[in-house]
Amino acid sequence: MAADHRTPPCDRPDPQHRSGPTPRLRVGIRDYDSGAHADDRDALFIRSQLSAALAGLTDKQREAVLLRYLGERTVPEVAQQLGISTGTAGTRVRDGVLALQHALTPRTPTP
Template sequence: MHELISDPANFTHAYRTHATQLRGFVGTIIRDRHLAEDVVHEAFLELWKHPDRFDPARADLQSWLRTIAHRRAIDRIRSLEASHARDLRVGKREHAAVNHDTDQWDALFHRQELRAGLARLSDAQRDAVTLRYLAERTTIELADDLQVSVSTAKTRVRDGLLALHRHLHTATTSQPQHRTKSS
């Protein structure tokens, strides 16, 4: 069977035969269609890269693919939950440390450091951050706008915000302190 799977034509046949059912199966575990498709592709990629791990004496191909996909789906869910918990911890800490006076927000937005920080982000991060916060897109809308998965959109926003935070913190701490003369 290994030789059959490593042949592109046979691999394509296996994909066409099993992918739809596998997407349905993964969709019962992960509700996000894009993430479910990613998991299905990862299962087939596992088959393509390591056909020797599939043993037809132990299971048929559909069962083997379901096992791989199930493990990957659970890994994705755990990763998303950990990411969400981390974002909540960081968000709560940052939220508590900020004075939310609207004048402060306006001043913060117009600061040269913020514009410089945005300019230092990668194009992908800058697009994600500006669409998410300036255009007020939801994460799902952001993913659709950028034509990426929801998890990729979240990662780009999180990484962009962390890089922006580092830049703003560096810019704030490296500015010279102005002293006034006392009479």
């Protein structure tokens, strides 16, 4: 009888070969770390800028953005909670985020 030179199966899985899908990395505003030595005044300034930018959104945009990102809901979940279509919820979130980006983008003074 010929010798079997195959590698015997191992009892534990190889750590380099994970089974299943790779988990998605979700990064949100609460994950932002401005550094361990951030000045409290900087944090207050950032918070006041964000509050002012959120106040500049329409009520519908603000509600959709807060549910989506602070409430950690998907767009379909936002739509269901607000009683609107998924497309409308996605549009409100997108428009709200664009308005926030515009409001929070530093501007250089024009001479």
